[in-house]
């Protein structure tokens with residue numbers, strides 16, 4: 001069975017899905033996106049917070065968008081049904097619309113929405129990852145989930161070429177902001193869980209937000225305070241989070257082992273807690 005995609009109101013075979021030449025996403029990366037995970041209970045995990053972030057990204061770019069969360073969910077579930085998808089991801093992109101290439105256009109332009117899915121089984125046992133640091137050369141609004149990701153892509157290649165799985169981005173003040181497509185966490189040498197605060201310097205991940213609540217309820221020490229490479233190299237544990245991965249342990253940073261070199265006990269508790277949450281039926285689906 002071939003995969004099905006959604007192109008602005010029409011369900012089409014994925015390999016025949018095309019976007020118009022004059023899509024502003026294509027000309028200017030003038031658009032935003034979200035990646036949802038979808039579980040075996042036919043639930044989009046934390047859809048409510050994803051919609052909230054989507055609307056914040058659209059508002060920041062002044063892209064008008066009138067579809068309700070309820071209507072979006074109907075389209076998303078229908079796409080999963082047509083793909084007979086049991087478990088996986090859904091990618092949703094909204095661009096400012098279709099117009100001849102001019103830098104500015106009327107705000108009355110109709111936005112253009114595309115969706116596709118990818119089946120994926122979220123394994124209970126995560127892989128052990130290595131990261132390499134790269135300079136954070138991105139713009140100053142990383143809180144917007146923009147489709148312009150060149151700075152992220154360049155960093156990820158920089159890490160891949162050294163054999164890394166992910167890049168950790170270091171800003172001009174020497175702090176690690178986040179990964180190229182994930183949020184960055186350590187358990188510091190004092191046993192405190194640390195991650196960069198949710199400022200404009202990072203994408204405030206939906207898994208990050210969920211994990212902050214879990215950390216509080218599990219009673220671990222936590223500080224939303226940026227850490228340096230030196231802090232990371234002295235850390236007892238390190239891990240990353242994202243909707244496509246959940247919680248994955250990091251066992252080496254710039255070829256130095258983290259802590260004892262395997263998945264640490266705090267990372268393991270959080271990884272398991274998130275895995276069970278991700279597979280649960282009870283979810284905030286964001287329906288008004």
Ligand code: PDD
Pocket residue numbers: 035152178179180181182183202203204205206207208241242243244
């Ligand atoms: N990436 N930081 C960046 C730069 C990201 O691109 C992502 C997500 C995250 C984690 O956000 P969340 O927990 O909401 O998935 C942090 C998605 C998955 C991607 O681009 O594929």
